[in-house]
Amino acid sequence: MSLQMYTSFVRFLRLASLLLLGVAEGAWAQTTSPVTAPNLPATQAPPLPPRPNQPDSVGQAKRRVAPARPKHLRIETEAADQIVLRRYRVRATAADTLEAMRSVRELLLAMQADAYLTASADTMQWRGDTLAVRLYVGEQFRWARLQRGNLTEDVLTHTGFRERLYLGQPLVPTELARLQQRVLENAENEGFPFAQIRLDSVQLEGSDITARLTLDRGPVVxxxxxxxxxxxxxxxxxxxxxxxxxxxxxxxxxxxxxxxxxxxxxxxxxxxxxxxxxxxxxxxxxxxxxxxRNANQFDAIVGVLPNPNPTAEQRRVQLTGDVTLNLRNLGGGGKQLGLQWRKIGTASQLLDVGYQHPSFFGSPLDVAASFNLFKQDSTFLTLRPRLQIGYPAAKAGRFSVFVEQRSSRLYPRRNLPTLQALPENIDSRYTAYGVDFSRSTLDDLLFPRQGLLLTGQAAVGNKIISRNAYVNPELYEGLPLRTTQVSLSGRAEYYLRIGQQGVLLGRVRGEALLNRRLFLNDLFRLGGLATLRGFSELQFYAAQYGIGTVELRQFTGPDAYVFLFADQAYLRRALPGDLGEDAPTGLGAGLSFRTGAGLFQFVYSVGRSNSQRFSLGASKIHFGITSRF
Missing domain, CATH: 3.10.20.310 (membrane protein fhac)
Incomplete structure (x- = not known):
């Protein structure tokens, strides 16, 4: 046997071992590539170059060692392979011998990943500060054919494997490993957690490889x-x-x-x-x-706000209240019941009630119902019931569909029959159908340190305006009584760790209401502790708004922290003849810590808007106790 035939035979054995052993390791250990190391000779590390200023004997006086000089890398290969070598950026210098060796290794791994499977460093030798490498490039191997073997049609569908995709294509080890991984994942999700995959009937003709995939499913589980x-x-x-x-x-x-x-x-x-x-x-x-964990919640928050326009019967300071009750995991079955009552002003209040029933009739679906009531002093009353069906997906998040009805009616007032134009509030009914989405990667729902929270909602429906019996019927002429209305909302929160106990919160949220003719009681309400700090509760009306928040929290315990925040909003009313644009800003600080009665929270904030300046006299103070049981 000639030397050339012997060399070709040895390289074929090396290639076969790389394919068979590498594939077997990928099936068992699920590695990302069958090729785990470059083809270096057994004595891959050449002798280190002599160190300068080395003492000749033990008794010789120690000399000061000069700074290490950079090492040079010279790669020698066949003239025909120089074109291939130019595709790779090889650093000609290295800081030390270890970095020079690492450069050679990275080069070989990159070439093998590009289907030059037999690329190897045949010899490496130090010549002073230069590492001379004799590089063998070899041929780029291609798939002559990769057959499906015993893979069934459902496996092919789930993995996306097609034989035509591999005809004449380079044999890239990482792509082969990803295909193996997809096949194994499909098998272990179909009841075969001990499945193995391998290449069978491997044949080599020049640089063309023919093989077939064989899946051993193992026992069904x-x-x-x-x-x-x-x-x-x-x-x-x-x-x-x-x-x-x-x-x-x-x-x-x-x-x-x-x-x-x-x-x-x-x-x-x-x-x-x-x-x-x-x-x-x-x-x-x-x-x-x-x-x-204690997740049932009882909140009682009292707000102390200055009354900007007190009457003779009103005080200069008014109190607001917020009472929240959340009962979670009722009876150990995951059911949730929530109630919130808020006193916004002297005669205005808000009520929210909700119930959620998971695994409805043994299905993965959950059913939720909610009811919202909003009373604006003696002006109008708005009711909004809602029914929602959701599906929690592990990776994608929670998807829901819902139907809700929003009805608003005016309270009878003496001035209604004498109006010469339509009132700013109107009697209406809006029935909407929509979708809701939420996804969370937070490490903790109650006190997150890192992660992302995304929510979004879109709804469309018909808005019907009702004629009020106390309003002159002629005022409704030319007003579209039946229109299509669209509502959109979104929220994104990102928590980033800063040091060991610091957390930076970035939040963006907003809503939009789209309709040909909007009235004041159709609009969103914002302002206060829950939406825009530094202002009175539900102070602003808006058809479209966006709020950006930056908050820095410094934790002093598992559920105790101090914080600084800044809220910046943009809003517009979009009413006929009144765009009502504003860009309010809220700044403040607060603290939260646990006491024997519950979690105490204190927030101090100031705000600036078109109608309000930064002023200590207009500052807002909120404090309260949150009890979890």
């Missing part, structure tokens, strides 16, 4: 049960339906992985460790280590 370990009253039946880990269904690694994200969306449980799966006799049992 089904879910056995869900086991809860820890101090929690949450029912196993509810969690099993919520996580869709049901006995008798094919095992799915995807559902096990999704359990972590889904459990973090529940404020009343805390996952203490990653889920653990134990296999036995063709069945898989999933163990969850959960503890209950």
């Amino acid at each position: 089904e879910f056995d049960s869900l086991q809860i370990i820890g101090n929690t009253k949450t029912r196993k039946r509810f969690l099993s339906k919520y996580l869709q880990i049901l006995p008798g269904q094919p095992y799915s690694q995807q559902r096990v992985d999704a359990a972590v994200r889904l459990l973090r969306q529940l404020p009343y449980v805390q996952l203490k460790a990653e889920p653990e799966v134990r296999f036995a006799r063709g069945r898989a049992r999933v163990y969850l280590l959960l503890d209950d």
